[in-house]
Amino acid sequence: MSRLNPGDVLARRYLLLDPLARGGMSVIWRAFDQSLHRMIAVKVLTASLHTDPGERVSVRSEARAAARFIHPDSIEIYDYGETVTTSGGVAAYVVMPLLDGTPLAERIEQGPLPWQEAASIALRLARVLMAGHARGLVHRDVTAENVLLTTSGPKLLDFGIAAWAGDPEDDRGTPPYVAPERLLGAPTHPAVDVYAFGVLLHLMLTGRTPYPETTWEEIEAARRTEPPPRVPGVPNAVATLCQRCLAHRPEDRPAAAEIVSALTSALGTATLGRHVRRGLTVAGSAVLALSALLWFQQSGTPQETMRDPGVAPVAPVAPVVPPSPPSPTARLVERSPASARTVEQAAAEFTTTLEARTPCGATDDDVVLDLKQVLAGLVSTGQAQAHGPSEEVSRTRDLRQKLSDRLREGRLRPACLSELQARLDDIEAAMRRD
Known part of the structure; x- marks a missing residue:
């Protein structure tokens, strides 16, 4: 394993300041680019490439491929390189923008997310995966540590160490998120990202991963025969989607495009329901106000009741109210009832x-x-x-x-x-x- 410390300089350029996050495959450092004089983030792979030249070629190829992958919810790659560490190992690193945000893992530590917040984050991530899979790229490490919550929305890190679909499997990944087929040496496939996505969605909704195993040894020893656990207390469509993503067989999992479709539909239905409920509340308030107005007009105000009978009452002048366009609730009511x-x-x-x-x-x-x-x-x-x-x-x-x-x-x-x-x-x- 390559060891780095604050103050180390990579490629005579990138000054490491302090670690920001640690995952199963890498460490993210806050760093300073001494050539361009700007703050950056450097992700360093924890495994040394010193003893495996083939691995160095693979990592370099993957970084180049990922550098050509541009998506607004995936962090851009500035640079890729390899360096000899103070411990004598060869470490690969990826240079990225330093964004101001909170790792999703820290947000989850505060407790489960409301289902709509979790689904909104998941939808943004699923769109990144859909775009990456369409280019033949598989992320392989979709985890809460690799998602950064920024003011412009969630960002998926680590496409800088993605793999091509069909590449031989390796030991990269974070154990709780590892798909069962990876233990059997199956080639890299988008379904491994979908499984990890299911683990992440389950974690956001419940505050815990669907299975208790946290190490490679524990996962290899686990024998799962029961259906994946189902998330309680969320809409059926979301619970079913999460369960499908966690399917034991990769062919039973949905594609990223199906995930995007399902989450878009679930969030759209929830939004429509809120609009209808809000419209009904406004309509109910209007009915109450109209009823009160009619009652006062029929019964008269206290002042009218006490007026001198010899004085003729003055007829009120009705205000001219311009017609208003139909409300969203009215437009919904115009449709035939379901x-x-x-x-x-x-x-x-x-x-x-x-x-x-x-x-x-x-x-x-x-x-x-x-x-x-x-x-x-x-x-x-x-x-x-x-x-x-x-x-x-x-x-x-x-x-x-x-x-x-x-x-x-x-x-x-x-x-x-x-x-x-x-x-x-x-x-x-x-x-x-x-």
């Missing part, structure tokens, strides 16, 4: 959403046509066949899969996907009633 909506009405609302300028206005015409055709086939099949309680879900599965595929291809926006999934829920509900 309990009365037919399959045809729900399908028509799906089409209307798909063709609307917001949020689906940027969708390609060929994607719109394809989705309409699948929808038409779904509706005609539903009318022609009797079905059991689960068949409506199986018939809409193809359309849901197409939506996920288009999102992964970048041809459908997350906001559009969220609205279309909500309309699909309405279609399934209508099918169950018909």
Whole structure:
């Protein structure tokens, strides 16, 4: 293991000041770039590359690949290098911006996060993974220590030591986040990131990792046969997603694009629910105020009751109130109630959403046509066949899969996907009633 101390200088340039965080694979230092006179962060791999020239080539290749990966929620890489440490080892290091923020691990130490905060952080991280996986990069160390909470949102560190999908497995990673197949020497695959993501989501929601093992030896000795633990007290969609990410078999885990879709939908549903509840509260207050006004007009104020009967009352002048646009609650009420909506009405609302300028206005015409055709086939099949309680879900599965595929291809926006999934829920509900 390479040992570094405050005051050490890497590559005659980077002055190490103090360690900021330690993970299973590396140490992050606050440092000073003596050439450009700026504060930076330097991540140094803890394992020495002195005895394995092949490992040095691999790390260098991975750093170069990651340096070409630019994402707003992934920290940019300034430099990569290798240096001989004071203990005689060869250490690889990655130079990054020094951002002002709090490691997610410290935030979790204060207790579990509210599910919406956890889901929002997870969504941002899932989008980074989706972009990295699309380029063939696998992070391999998605942990709470590698997420920095900044004023502009969470940032994922460590793509500077990512691997190419298909590379041989190695011992990098933090034990509680290590996917079971990594112990069997399976090649690097995006599913290992998804498993670690599931551990991180479980940790944010509960304050603890899903399994108690914390070392490589304990993980190798563990024999897990029961289904992954389920997070209590959160929406079913979020609990199910977390459980799927922790699946023992990599082929049973969702892709990063599916995670983005599921979290976007869950957060969108929660936001809509808040708007509806707020609108109903405002509407209820308005009804109470109107009732009070009518009561006073009918019964008269105390002053009117005591007025001299010989004096004619003065008729009040009604104020002129300009018409106001319909509130969000009113617009929601204008739609057919979910309990009365037919399959045809729900399908028509799906089409209307798909063709609307917001949020689906940027969708390609060929994607719109394809989705309409699948929808038409779904509706005609539903009318022609009797079905059991689960068949409506199986018939809409193809359309849901197409939506996920288009999102992964970048041809459908997350906001559009969220609205279309909500309309699909309405279609399934209508099918169950018909």
